[in-house]
Amino acid sequence: MSDMNSILVVGSVALDTVKTSSGRSVEALGGSATYFALAASYFASVQLVAVVGEDFPRSHRDTLAKRRVDLSGLQAAKGKTFRWSGKYDKDGGVATTLTTHLNVFKTFRPTLSQAQRKTEVVFLANIDPDLQAEVLAQMHKPTIVACDTMNYWIDSKPAALKKLLAKVDVFFSNDEEAKKLTGAANALQAAEVLGDWGPSVVVIKKGEHGALMKVREKFYVFPAYPLARIKDPTGAGDTFAGGFMGYLAASRAHNDVWHLKRAMAYGTTLASFNVEDFSTRNIEDLDRVAIDERFHDLADRMTIPRADDPLKSRRAVSA
């Protein structure tokens, strides 16, 4: 398994209960590692390391297996599966957490197999930064190390997080978290500070406002795919990261702006599919044709025509 086409993801697999203005889903498949794995599965082979309880439905396991996600690292522990419930305001933007029951996730200490240790691309989804570091310490020289985090760890373990970032190549964060972690006034300044802490690539996710990427000293900016109706934004960030990292692993590229910009667009594309339905429903059964169609549609919508491009010449002829 030691090739760039394989990604290891360590994070949560959860049962989510979500209420949005479009409706409600109860104990549906969720968790950061789940969304990431499904999105990345369209580009690369994914090894998932996580823990569930004895109550985890067979059907959810099948959903991941159908996408050929390697579940040998999905431990089934005594107890109940991690459960989260939340609701969204009518803009679909801000999540309010109603309940969090860590359950078996509370004592999760991932130990990687020999095969897993050799994976060249690793994504440390938002778990305790000390755990993220433990996982990373088990790896044999990965080519690309990426991670995400969340407000909870920024508040409780900022030092551990900062220490981890020194060893990370690609850091994903949403804009509020990035500003909080760095104390910066805006997302761009936050990305500058985060870059100074280690990652050569910093991706700041802004939900409906798109995302920006800092590669070395330069910023690249991307809008979100325009969707007038969003059913459920849960998991959009992890789905974005899955599309981004999946494409990067498949392209065997690292620190290459040409590929990194395409990775941003694939992340945007996968996230846009995800928010069109509850839970993981809309990213369970995609294919590369549908994904590439939206990728090109996004590119078409946001491309700024140059005076010397072919379309202009065509216009000049037909005018």
Place this chain on the structure above:
Amino acid sequence: MSDMNSILVVGSVALDTVKTSSGRSVEALGGSATYFALAASYFASVQLVAVVGEDFPRSHRDTLAKRRVDLSGLQAAKGKTFRWSGKYDKDGGVATTLTTHLNVFKTFRPTLSQAQRKTEVVFLANIDPDLQAEVLAQMHKPTIVACDTMNYWIDSKPAALKKLLAKVDVFFSNDEEAKKLTGAANALQAAEVLGDWGPSVVVIKKGEHGALMKVREKFYVFPAYPLARIKDPTGAGDTFAGGFMGYLAASRAHNDVWHLKRAMAYGTTLASFNVEDFSTRNIEDLDRVAIDERFHDLADRMTIPRADDPLKSRRAVSA
């Protein structure tokens, strides 16, 4: 003057006192028509219709004249010039109005000259929608009618505004205003509603998050030019509209997506220059070389590379 290269703008010329985290500027040149006229002047000849008081500094008039803005419609009335003062939080995003003194602007009733009436492109900056309609009624069949508005008129004269929009081709609004005016849950839904009211082109400005454009049934999305440091966001929206409409007038195009997307990028470009310094300082003395350089830089940063583009072939060769 009756050609597409000429734009008539009706709006405010003001003296602004602004405080931001970068400093302060006192009684500096401001007003919606001012920002619009300066930005548009790099593309088209601009006729400005507005009113100032006896205290309006000669130097401010010179600033506009130097950009060859036609000031024959700038009335000098008895009394004081419109004054606005405001401050911004450290993100530079939200303006808090401290004082507004309408002064001579209170009784402003624009009467257009014969030459002005024949202008083919008109921008009705954010003044009383009844006044905007009065100006429009004086025009001889303009080819492109564009307008902007603000919260104050949305609250006080929503019916007049809606009636005006039926006669408008291009409507500019910021996202909060668009949602307020339509009651829509997000900017895209707001643009759909606004389009139903009349304008074939709806532009929703989102400040640091860029802008989106709806042309007929399709959305086009654009990030802002990435700037880590913003000195003064005052006038960014009007500068955006000036760059957009100036380019559109110069290109003699209307309802043509190829040109409308370029217009969005020129609006973005001009707005990005504007916020880099206080008042109009940074858009008083630009040139098309500097503008086009940033236009292409923006396009480069946000272009999603296609697998079949020339850069890819070059990579394949050099790899």
